[in-house]
Amino acid sequence: MAREAAEKPPEEILSLWKREQAQLKALLVEQDTEAWQRDPAFSGLQRVGGVDLSFVKGDSASACASLVVLSYPELEVVYEDCSMVNLTAPYMSGFLAFREVPFLVDAVQRLQEKEPHMVPQVLFVDGNGVLHHRGFGVACHLGILTDLPCIGVAKKLLQVDGLENNAQHKEKIRLLQVEGDTFPLIGGSGTVLGMALKSHSHSSKPLYVSVGHRISLESAVRLTRSCCRFRSPEPVRQADIRSRDYIRRTLGSPRPPPEQERSQKLQKPKVCPKEGWEEPAGEGSPPEAHS
Secondary structure, X not given: OOOOOOOOOOHHHHHHHHHHHHHHHOOOOOOOOOHHHHOOOOOOOOEEEEEEEEEOOOOOOEEEEEEEEEEOOOOOEEEEEEEEEEOOOOOOOOOHHHHHHHHHHHHHHHHHHHOHHXXXXXXEXXXXXXXXXXXXXXXXXXXXXXXXXXXXXXXXXXXXXXXXOOHHHHHHHHOOOOOOOEEEEEOOOOOXXXXXXXXXXXXXXXXXXXXXXXXOHHHHHHHHHHOEOOOOEHHHXXXXXXXXXXXXXXXXXXXXXXXXXXXXXXXXXXXXXXXXXXXXXXXXXXXXXXX
């Protein structure tokens, strides 16, 4: 999800947003609630979802909201919903949900109404969960409003509760040698806010995984790793790819030349650049079914 700075909301709006976050946070569940979450092989898990917003380049208000559902463990896209939206709430760090979540909730509700048998059993969100200024990020917000298990997966460390992207943190990243290696993100309060995960052997940058809703951190990290063909979890990656493609098709932007079609997944579409979802060096394009 691309973020662009905007004018700071009035203090009364911020107060309302903080109050709503606190009220919703009281409903947060940070433990496993489903049998499949406690199974070592996630037996019983059949559908995983991903959401994303891609912005029109140069326009911080026009975006495409995308929801995809993939089969598990095959990770084949079985449902997608993309729609152009106009964001009216300003962006401010710590309050991303008030800008973006309403459109993602709408996408989930459309799926529940049209094809309830396709509703995902868990949602991956490009953003943070409890790793947040007030312990209630976009993944928590979406989880509460949809009542679905949610996992927050961020590309950059949100520096809260004493967490810093300093030399010590970078040294811990350097020590992540093997795919699946992790280290806990322990705040100054002593709370484990999430985990840094080396999600792919070819990626030098970790993902920052945190609980969104109705799943434990241990299960969230295991499932994130199992859904990564590249650095990012496939549900979020596919939501990103498809939202960008939808913008191109909707706005009439030209597609890449034919000779570039095969490698399209490995390129960053010229919509609004997003940091961190780069594919690992040396990896070929995945099967055509996942384009």
